[in-house]
Amino acid sequence: QQPVQSPQAVILREGEDAVINCSSSKALYSVHWYRQKHGEAPVFLMILLKGGEQKGHDKISASFNEKKQQSSLYLTASQLSYSGTYFCGTVSGSARQLTFGSGTQLTVLP
């Protein structure tokens, strides 16, 4: 079953912060985050493995609440280069597939 992402779209100014949420109805083994720019392939951002784990990459970080089966991606002091569609992917059960949410379109304006 597909994880649910919110919001579907967000527009912000350069330097502002954003949060993207991902929730699943299934018990999760791990959560992946990818970013896809228009016309390009999705690119890996990070994997979160344990409940409560947080990771960071530059000014992009994420958390994983295993009990709630939720993950959040935090974009701090956003840059123009952050624009794109962000997908969370969840791994559960047999862990044979990465099931992606419908994506969050992020637009950063100057």
Next chain:
Amino acid sequence: GAGVSQSPSNKVTEKGKDVELRCDPISGHTALYWYRQSLGQGLEFLIYFQGNSAPDKSGLPSDRFSAERTGGSVSTLTIQRTQQEDSAVYLCASSLGTLTTNEKLFFGSGTQLSVL
């Protein structure tokens, strides 16, 4: 090659024709995935290969879709008797190990399929 390579990059076909889409994964990557992305939509899982075998074919939308992988490397996704609803970008991804070993996926640039 340095990355996942897919061919052709664009394919226009007529309804009812068969098409073959090719994926060359990163050398040494044992896992290979096919996804479909319709315009403005998310990534829909189609099939997963570990080596040459496909333990998970659950995402194939109909029996018109099939895929194979040979030599633990190149994979071909075949769509028979194409329909207009098959129009989408077909993305291939590979990873060094499996999702249970927490490997990240590397995606190709995709094949844009248009069925007229």
